[in-house]
Amino acid sequence: MRPKRNQIFEYEQFESYQFDFNIHEANETDNEIEIDVETTSLHDDLQQQNLTPDQLQHLFSQVSSELIAESVDDQKFFKREVTIKPPKASKVIQTPFPPPLSDRKEDFDISIEELKQLVKKEAGPLIIERHSPNTEEIDHVLSTVSLTFSQPMIAIVSLHEQMNPEDLGISLTPKIEGRWRWIDTKTIQFEANHRVPYATKYTLRVNKELCVSAVGGIEHREYNDRRIIIHNNSQPNTVYRLFIQPGLLKDIHGQVLEQDDSDQPIQFHVDDLNSPLFGALSGESDKDGTVTAWVTNLMTGAPISQATVSILNQKKITNKQGLCTIERCMEENNERRQVESREKEILVVEKDDDLCMEVNIYPNETDDDVYVWHVFNDRGLYRPKEDLYIKGYVRLLKQEGEAKVPTYSQGVIDYMVYDSQDQQLQQSKVELNKYGAFDVTFTLTENVNLGDGYVEFSLPDSKNGTKHYFNVQEFRKPEYQVSSMIRPTIAHFRYPTVDEYVIVTCQGKLFSGGYLSYANVKWTVQAETTTFIPAKRFDYIFGRGQSFFSWFDDDDETKISYPTKHLQGKTNNKGQHEIKITYHGIEQEPRPIIVRALAAITDLNSQIQETQANFLIHPCTYYVGFQFVKNYGKKDELVRTKVIVTDIDGNLINNVLVQCDIIGHGKEKKEDQNGLTIFEDVTDEQRLTIFSSNEDAVNIDYTPKIGKR
Structure with a gap:
């Protein structure tokens, strides 16, 4: 590892800074007009200044014609009043339920002759x-x-x-x-x-x-x-011949067939197809084991009478409606044998040569009175520490004759709230109102487990209940989008004493349409020094150069981070909030500064989305870049470098005086007065000047007087 350097360069600062910036909410005056003033060159003594509102008013008063303000198109959010419903293909017929007894037909009197005519009906x-x-x-x-x-x-x-x-x-x-x-x-x-x-x-x-x-x-x-x-008149396994007698067959126009084709009869064969089988629709209607069987024709659906239905050695004959009822004897006090016997039960239906079987006959046990629940929440997806609202309705379906009539349930409901890991969060009671409805509200804890939680509702008197599920996540799909922008969009420069400003705007828009109005906005503005390379000049070094060893160290020891500023506000009726950032001052070592404005917008559901806008502040209009022809040199040997002067777009600038200060630090071997070898610090300082060119880079050559660095 290379050691940290001890020397301080001439222009380094660590405590006091010349650059400063402030933020505050933008007002209407800041949005009235924006003037793009051309930046002054290095050879001009004038500086850019912004006109005050009074100066602008005085300037406009001198215009021959008055300015007419345009009407602002402030329209309310468009919402369709009524959506046209698609036409209905069906017709609603109001009928009473259950139907009156006069409209019910319990028995259908169908005679055997009518059934035969139905079967013989031409298809x-x-x-x-x-x-x-x-x-x-x-x-x-x-x-x-x-x-x-x-x-x-x-x-x-x-x-x-x-x-x-x-x-x-x-x-x-x-x-x-x-x-x-x-x-x-x-x-x-x-x-x-x-x-x-x-x-x-x-x-x-x-x-x-x-x-x-x-x-x-x-x-x-x-x-x-x-x-x-x-x-329906053919016999199986039979060959038929069809003869047409002439003189008797007429067509639809009354013409008679006179041609005699008896010597060429029509011949066809009838295969042995299975006769239409009849089926059995069976099921238990009572808990005591009573079986009701309904036997119909598979092809026509007509009831089959006089069919033999048997189960557990008990037989019954179907009536005209194809129905029969069989009462079975159940073994008492022996549930296991009941189950085993039912698994072996087979319902057999026989008539003539046809046979049908139905296996695994089980009772259909239903309660006479049934509770029906309908429970829902306000959103479905929640974050920790949020309030969860649940509403529900309970109806009691009472058995009255052949119908079940809904009635409002009354009483007290017990409920318990669990998270996704079955950890109980809350336990309480709620009373049903006169309409059988209830409301529940509770707050999720901060450390609740993420995932699908649920609420168990129960009626203590009836031992009936239901479950309602909800989802807890740290993040959910956003309901709005945010964006930010900076005005003006021109290049930004700073001056030692004159304040410049930038307007930063953030906006929130709902995905469903409209703006995120009157939402909380929190601004965080940071500024720090950075580097800037003009366009198409990436092969040159701009700003402070780095030695070969510094490429392996990402820590920039000379980087300056300025104090962070904060501001809070609310969006307007168009979902916008604007701040004004003023800045001035240039450090002793001029370097570009990047300013980052981060806006965090929070909606009513505590969803937070962030948007950031950045802008660069240039210390001057021109940049100087240099390039080493070789990365290494030797003492007393010529070192060649290339120098260019460009604007921020990378265009070469002509006839600009460039001063290059070369400072070398090293050690020289000497002997002291006692004859001992010592090393003294020596410095090699050189100053070179040259004028830039707009055609190509200019060369600056120097000869180092010492070795090392």
């Missing part, structure tokens, strides 16, 4: 009702193709089974990798593994001879509307 021709896509040219990404028939094509129990579309005569060309599946009993859909390739023509074909519905009907089409349909 109509089998046609394709719709398909997707329904246009020839597709201009969007396509991954599915679907067909919807007018009749059920498969049994509902076969929805999840794998199917082969070729069995129904359905094909898609050219072929694409994917799978066919039934969406419901009438709709089949092709799902491609990837999107369907572009710029390709596809053909979806359905073979009318192979495509047969599950109703059992067979449709034969020929020449558009000339068709013959047979429904």
Whole structure:
């Protein structure tokens, strides 16, 4: 490590400073006018001055025409009065609940003959009702193709089974990798593994001879509307031949078919399809183990009567509505055996050659009276030491006949507050008002655990309760944004005695629109010396140079940090707050100074956001930069350097006198009067002058008289 240097350079200061600055709130006078006065050159004796309000008024009074003030466009925050609601596709019909007894139909008297007529009812021709896509040219990404028939094509129990579309005569060309599946009993859909390739023509074909519905009907089409349909009268595993007798068949125009085609009969085969199975909808309605079974047809949904329903060796026959009730014997004082027996229970429904089973029959235990809670808070996300507001409603649903009627709950609620680590924060009680509502307010502790906390509410009389969750974090998504700016935006210079000033403005805007008005603002202004390199002159050294060893040490021993200033205020109705920073003075060693103005704006929810604006104060209009041709030199050998003079934009300045003071420190070996070897401190001081050039750097050469540094 290199030792700290002991010598003090000529212009170093550590206690008193020539530069000083102050801050205070900006007033209307500071915002009335801004004049950009050109900076004076080094050869002028005049200094920049700002006109006072009285001087400006006197200057304006000499103008021939009066100045007319423009109207300020102060508009209130725009808020839409009424938002147009989208039209409703449905119609609201007011009906009483529960419906009156006269409108209820407990029993449906359906005779066996009516059921037979319902089954024999003609289903109509089998046609394709719709398909997707329904246009020839597709201009969007396509991954599915679907067909919807007018009749059920498969049994509902076969929805999840794998199917082969070729069995129904359905094909898609050219072929694409994917799978066919039934969406419901009438709709089949092709799902491609990837999107369907572009710029390709596809053909979806359905073979009318192979495509047969599950109703059992067979449709034969020929020449558009000339068709013959047979429904529900075919026998399985049978070959049919259809003969058309001439002279009897008429079309819609009354024309008679006279051609005899008996030598070419229509022949078709009927496969052995499974007959429509019936299903059972079962469940326990009472706690004592009573089972109610409802048996319907899987295809039509019609009730199945005279079906045998059995469970635990008990059998019942369904009535006309397909309903039956079975009472089971329950084993008392042996809960374990009850559970084991229920796991083995199987509900079996039989009729003719069909059979259906339902397993794992469990009771559906429900309370007659139920409490319903609705609890919410004011924000959902909180910080430690903030107040949390909770409001809630409690309703008691009383069983009255077949309906549950809500009533206002009354009583006292116990509640306990926990943080995310289940640490109890508070325990108290709150009383419900006459409307069954309650309000709770408590303050989160400073050391509360971050995360999802919760509140447990309970009604002691009913042993009923609920939980409400809230979130605690140190930070949350801000609801507003802040910005800052500096006026004027020109380069800033300082003078020994004349005060200059800068206006710094901060503003807060809400994300939802509008301004963050009348919010607290805390300003912190700091100033310190820094370095400045003009544009395009990064290969030169400006200001105090550093030795080779100093590049490994980031501590700038000559850096000056001035006392920090603070100021508090509030934003106006436009969310703005302005301060005026005045400054003057130049240190004995002129160096640029950077001023940092930090504004912290706090909203009503204690959210704090900061914005910072910086500006640089130049000690003069010109900067001198130098460059070593070599980083090392020797005693009594020529050392060459390059020197330039530029403005703050890096432009070379001509004919400026540059004075270069070279000071070298070293030790010289000597002998004292006693003949002992000693080392004396020696100094090599040289002063060189030269004029700058606006074309290129000028050379300054010197010869060191001593070694070391």
